[in-house]
Amino acid sequence: MEFQYDLFVIGGGSGGVRAARVAAGEAGAKVALAEEDRYGGTCVIRGCVPKKLMVYASEFPDIFQMARGFGWDVKDPEFNWEFFRDKMHGELDRLEGIYRKLLKNSNVDAFDARATVVDPHTVELSTGQRVTAKTILLAMGGRPSLPNVPGIEHAITSNEIFYLDPLPKSILIVGGGYIASEFAGIMNGMGVKTTQMYRGDQILRGFDLEARTIIADQMRANGVNLLVNTDVAEISLLENGQRSVRCKDGQEMTFDAVMYATGRVANTADMGLAEVGVELADNGDVVVDAFSQTTVPSIYAVGDITGRAALTPVAIREGMAFVETVFKDNPTAPDHDLIPTAIFTQPEFGTIGLSEEDAAKQEPVEIYSTSFKSVRPGFGDLDHPIFMKLIVSKATRTVLGCHIIGYGAGEMIQLAGIAVKMGATKEDFDRTVAVHPTAAEELVTMRHPVRSA
Secondary structure, three states, X not given: OOOOEEEEEXXXXXXHHHHHHHHHHOOOOXXXXXXXXXXXXXXXXXXXXHHHHHHHHHOHHHHHHHHHHOOOOOOOXXXXXXXXXXXHHHHHHHHHHHHHHHHHHOOOEEEOOOEEEEEXXXXXXXOOOEEEEEEEEEOOOEEEOOOOOOOHHHOEOOOOHHHOOOOXXXXXXXXXXXXXXXXXHHHHHOOOEEEEEOOOOOOOOOOOHHHHHHHHHHHHHHOOEEEOOOOEEEEEEOOOOOEEEEEOOOOEEEEOEEEEOOOEEXXXXXXXXXXXXXXXXXXXXXXXOOOOEOOOOOEEEOHHHHOOOOOHHHHHHHHHHHHHHHHOOOOOOOOXXXXXXXXXXXXXXXXXXXXXXXXXXXXXXXXEEEEEOOHHHHHOOXXXXXEEEEEEEOOOOEEEEEEXXXXXXXXXXXXXXXXXXXXXXXXXXXXOOOOOOOOHHHHHOOOOOOEEO
16 A cells, blocks of 8 residues: 555654654655644643743742842842743744754654544544555643542643733642642742642652652742642632632632642543554553554554653653664664653752662662752852762662752753663762762762661
8 A cells, every 4th residue: 555654743742753853854754744733742832941941030039149148239129920921932932943944854744733543544634634654653742631620610730821911929739740849939939929739748759758858848948838638629710810729628728820730641532543443541641562652553652642751851762762663674662761850849859760768669778868058059048958869779789769959950860860870889979089069079979878778
């Protein structure tokens, strides 16, 4: 059978665009891509890029405070949300243009339309056009999910928070994951009276308990009203536009805005996938093998819809591995082991490998940790300590986990992650000469364990 394309990609996010342009540009495949919304996907349009810009904006109160501590006469500054918001969206427009240009320069045919799967080799566009391809790649990403709470229609998600008009004076952020915790810091830093509510015992479930406890304590010290073991029972819209929130424990509070960040789901609904034989998990994720192939041999999937690791760099790696496997005759399974991660809470958190709790379940370990006041915030009269922690196997001396909290944690964990990924031992860290004066030097100067587990 002759197909119109070698590859048809559904989804114009980071993973889909990378796979499309590499398959076309490097492997010489005839490629098409369909995107129903904006090119760049969650990360560029409604995720990590605008979020990081908001993180930067929200950090300036601390920067101004530090400046005063260094002798700068900083007057009382004011934050202009509308100016920042509009400039941010101008930057997102620029980045979307780059994504479109990358596809065009790689000779990828781009369709601004929704695409659904008709059969193992055919997609149908929302324009009514049908297109055939030897291989179909699913890369539709995910979206925020909302729980079934009375009045949930009065809440927003992380999709809408980038468009707030005006910036609320108070906000409730529901959720305990990294998205909720990051936006709690952002809103607080922008001068919004911020409450974060989580139904569990501690935010950032799944990460190292000592680290997330330190983050929670620092968030409270920064001014976030962090409530745990608490959940929303009902949201009501008041006549003045505010939201009245009744909690399951009977508390009642009022906010200008309520944002939910309690999970995400794959964009697989009404795509025709189950009808053509693509296996879906109970939560809607696409089930794939080690090479990103679905239960239909001609259909592959990468990125957030697979439920493996919902991170932009992972989606890109999966897209590259897909091209190697399908178009370069080099079967490549993406590596999901030991992924370094930065969480832009305030304080910032960088992590790779096992938590102390998970490592101790696996084998006997030693814990090396330190907490100290870094020079810049310390001299600038800010009480923002840095915390570092290494989890080391007693048997092999391999560093099983590295956790960093504080300024520059994300930058540091990228480089520390290389060592951990390579299987470095504690002695490898010890043999490395410290770079002085830096905060990162403490990673190689922790000589004695603080405890065993």
